[in-house]
Amino acid sequence: MEHMTNIIELKHITKTYEDGFSAVSDFNLEVKKGEFITFLGPSGCGKTTTLRMIAGFDIPTEGEILLNGKPITELPPNERPINTVFQRYALFPHMNIYENIAFGLRQKKTPENVIMKKVRKVLELVDLEGFEKRSIDTLSGGQQQRVAIARAVVNEPQILLLDEPLGALDLKMRKEMQLELKEMHRELGITFIYVTHDQEEALTMSDKIVVMAEGKMQQIGTPEDIYNEPINAFVADFIGDSNIFNGIMTGKLKARFCGGEFACVDDVEEGTHITAVVRPEDVILTAPGQGQIRGIVSSVIFKGMHYEITVESGKNEIVAQSVHSAKVGDRVGVHVDPDNIHIMIAEDHTNIFPAEINKNNELEYNGTVLDVALTSIVKGSRQTEDGTLLDVNGSEIDTRKLRIKISIKPQDIELTDEQEEGLVQGYISNLIYKGDHYSYVIHTDLEQDFVVDDEYLWNMEDQVGLLMPVEKMIFSVKK
Amino acid sequence: MMKKAWKSIVIILVLLFLYLPILVLAVYSFTDATNIGAIRGFSLHNYVTLFTTPELVRMILGTVVLALAAALLATILGTLGAIGAFYSKKGMSSAITTMNQVPVVNADVVTGFSICILLVVVFGIGKDTFIPLIVGHVTLCAPFVFLSVIPKLKQMDSSIYEAALDLGATPLTALVKIVIPQIFPGIVSGFALAVTLSLDDYFVATYTKPATFDTISTYVVNATKGAQTTIKTALWALSTVIFLLVVLFTIVMNLRAKRAGRERGQV
DSSP: OGGGSEEEEEEEEEEEOTTSOEEEEEEEEEEETTOEEEEEOOTTSSHHHHHHHHHTSSOOSEEEEEETTEEOTTOOGGGSSEEEEBTTBOOOTTSBHHHHHHHHHHHTTOOHHHHHHHHHHHHHHTTOTTOTTOBGGGSOHHHHHHHHHHHHHTTOOSEEEEESTTTTSOHHHHHHHHHHHHHHHHHHOOEEEEEESOHHHHHHHOSEEEEEETTEEEEEEOHHHHHHSOSSHHHHHHSSOOEEEEEEEEETTEEEETTEEEEOSSOOOTTOEEEEEEOGGGOEEESTTTSSEEEEEEEEEEOSSSEEEEEEETTEEEEEEESSOOOTTOEEEEEOOGGGEEEEEOSOOOEEEEEEEOTTSOEEETTEEOSOOGGGTSTTOEEOTTOOEEOTTSOBOOTTSOEEEEEEOGGGOEEESOGGGSSEEEEEEEEEEOSSSEEEEEEETTSOEEEEEESSOOOTTOEEEEEOOGGGOEEEEEO | OHHHHHHHHHHHHHHHHHHHHHHHHHHHHTBOOSSTTOOOOBOOHHHHHHHHOHHHHHHHHHHHHHHHHHHHHHHHHHHHHHHHHHHSOHHHHHHHHHHHHHHHHSOHHHHHHHHIIIIIIISOOOGGGSHHHHHHHHHHHHHHHHHHHHHHHHHSOTHHHHHHHHTTOOHHHIIIIIIHHHHHHHHHHHHHHHHHHHHHOOHHHHHHSOTTOOOHHHHHHHHHHSOOHHHHHHHHHHHHHHHHHHHHHHHHHHHHHHHHHHHHHHO
16 A cells, blocks of 8 residues: 555645746646656756755745645755755765765764665665775766765665756766666665656656656656657657647548648547647658658668658658668658557647748748848857858858748738738638637648638638738747 | 076066065074174074064064964854855845955055044944954955855855755754865965965054054064164064065975875876
8 A cells, every 4th residue: 555655745836936937837746655757858847946846955936845745845955854866966075985975874873883884785786885985086977976876875765856867977877877776766665756858768767757848747647658648749749759740630530731641540529720749660651652641752861770761741841760771862652550640639729830941041931032030040140241151159050951940820820812922822621610710721732731810701622822921930940 | 598598587587576685684684783784794693582572572472363363263254254155146145245355455554444443433442452453354354265265165066065955964064064174275275365464464453453562564663663773683583584484384385285286186
């Protein structure tokens, strides 16, 4: 029964700083005893702040933290049975390894012979037997990390917090330590709360992953859940490589996105706007004509285990992973099995589509030059007189490798009968009345679907032009 | 070749310019001359006078005790101030740092005079209590201690304080056992700086010292005005002793720094 109890609960935790910035807002979490739970998110998502509130270094502005059912929200860190492994180890440089590890035990007035035994045991656990007398600065990064872990676990905390503990290690060492930490978790039976921005690390180690963005929990679940059933586009994009498309349900278990119609297994009502996620490893390249869509290979990158092949289909781009190479310019078919398509109901209908860069380093879409400077899109860049784009350090940016995405909200697009005035043309393939406006789906001549909100009634199959003001567009650089 | 010779000549000239005055004094301190100019013979009588005249011995000991006491107080205050400023919020921290700059740049005359006015005239604390003098010297030294401790705090990994709390230490234990050892070199050099500043001071002492007490500086200024030649020539000996002590101190400090550097270099 013990495994069913919550060791720590976070209830409606909010942390707002004096300048009004909310690092964490309305965060709720229950952690079961003995679990290995990981907070995963990009930097600045609030994961470290949450960890610091559990440790006691930061006090939440709102909400409550319960440890074994008792509130500890404002308990100082030294009175919590919780220990932390810090990002940059935070070892005491003026003490040798023995004294570093013994520090916590000394605070509890542990007898010296007990300290000696415990230190020896924990040094065995982290594979540093006989290192007692060594000074900190004679150790490698990996060894320092082991001492930091030993210093925390020797106190037998109820919860061990790990703040990106492997961030400073090289790849090989990191992989090794991941397995060791996992093993240590099994051996000690302590609850681990782990913070990382590395999705692979999170997937490898955790029982449960909490994906965070902008101070909010996006999704919580087992690594398999998070990977296979991401709840929204952010999670899908953050966990693993993904092809993400806006689309629409065109029938029972049928969806259209990326310029093709696909059978799928998620039963979503016809006409619903969706976001479809396809993992690159699930994209199968076939002979042209055999897949659901066809396209031309635009780039092939060798990644060791596989080739990363980008296929352009109309104005859409789809990334595939394959053990077989392909040649740039090859005509291929693209096939995706129904159960490899993950359909999410789109909560936000923002239209996202790629822009092109022409020879003069101007931004273009559908043959029209957009009135926006590249330098205002690529942070810190500047343009020389002959149009060459330079980055912050003054070195040239290869604009052929630059991928720029445009996003525009449905309410910022206007429909017009004067088709040639529109940035792009298409026909209305779907319409839903939303109370005070109609939500249209326009299937363009470039095989893309745009969601447009308009208060006037148009008819299905109407040919229209889409007016998209440049000042309403948001540009982002995709790496 | 010529270039090299020129370089050496310039260096020798500069060094002479720096050290010749004190060397002349040192040479004369070992003679029985009463005035600079006429050397008659080797004699240690200046040194005998220096260490046997009760007035001189009292004055030297008094100065040293004052310097150590003021430096100790200034070190405690300056260190606590630096730690406080370092862990304060950003705006507060820079306000404290800026306020600390003012006494550093301010003329000693102004510091001494204003402390005299405040303590003696406004608060009516007698100069005989030594309180104005001590307060004056602490005020003089503490900002410099602050300045020598702050860089050490900035070099320190700031998460080690949190690590200590995390391991169960109270804030006081974390400060004493973890933070202080990290910034100790800064505290020591702050203390050394405070001692030299107090020894050096003339202006603050003149305004705040009891009438019957003299520091080396105030004594020397008065003595050189007077006509007592034995005392005057004994002060040559005192200058030489102070100079040698400073040279010794500097050499020891440099050797220690070198050794510390080598130890770090071996790793």
